[in-house]
Amino acid sequence: MKSGDSTTIEVAEPSSSSKGKATVLVAPKATGWKKGVAIIDFVLRLGAIVAALSAAATMGTSDESLPFFTQFFQFEASYDDMPTFQFFLIAMALVSGYLVLSLPFSIVAIVRPHASGLKLFLLIMDTVALTLATSAAAAAAAIVYLAHNGNSSSNWLAICNQFTDFCQKVSGAVVSAFVCVVVFIFLILLSALALRKH
């Protein structure tokens, strides 16, 4: 009796009353494909770690002190000044910590290509981490956009004109965080493709 493409149930000789023996035959092509996907997943995770860590580090070291002072502005700027940037730093640190912790799980998924429970767990945690990373990156991007352009309706001045280095570093951190977000989307995509059972 045959059920499905990759499972063969062999029934013992009709004279004996033993139960049928089920042997699982897996086509080598399916294993190779899944292993390739798992390896790409691992490499993408490494790339996401680099992006997330560089975003957090760039934001954390973005202090700038101007050599002069004016009437209106303070003469130093750091990520501490904006609660949004503090949230960005904490969130990207959490995301990079999660990615580092998920590396062993990814390695196990390479070694055992058919562990779908593990892949499902990784996908769920990746979704949560994607939300956190996107939220941090978008909130910081809104503040950076405001710092670059200002807003005439609410009389918010563009502070980038004074603090050019601070602005550049913070903008670079936001770009790096968005790269991490894109990598996360590809990770989820790959996990969804690899979850299929042929």
Place this chain on the structure above:
Amino acid sequence: MKSVQVEASEVSKGSSSSQSLSRGLSVIDFILRTLASFGTLASAIAMGTTRQTLPFVTRFVRFKAVYKDLPTLTFFVIANSVVCGYLVISLPLSFFHVVKCKVTKSRIILIIFDTVMMALLTAGASSAAAIVNLAHNGNTNANWFAICRQFNSFCQRISGSLIGSFVAVVVFILLIIISAVVISRR
């Protein structure tokens, strides 16, 4: 022969219980999708209809506030509208999944689009939240004045419209998880 037939019936009973679970999950998916579409629609409308005109003129702040004054809030309205439109379009596909539980290719397409739309919605909602936080508290270091002191009802409206969007983000996470579970069970 009899053992073979017993085994065949056991296999089919196992698959039907998993199929009923898949069907239940697909129904939950459909319900959550309608919920998220209402949430994003409500957020887009609530943000898009903000308008407050103050009866007086001050030195620092203009006397009219519309969501278009802040480009981030414009992005919020656009993102919510796009996501609401996507959810409405994906409702027939989700209903098709309830009827026919065994398709995986269209579920994978759905999960890909769900992930992209969730990223877009989260970006819109959190950037608007950052601006709303700035409007409420201001920032003394950058000399950014808290405009909520003047525009009370505008501020309340933009703060409340964030709720529907964030609820839709949580719903999207659940949708992705449900789709992944159904794909892995098949």
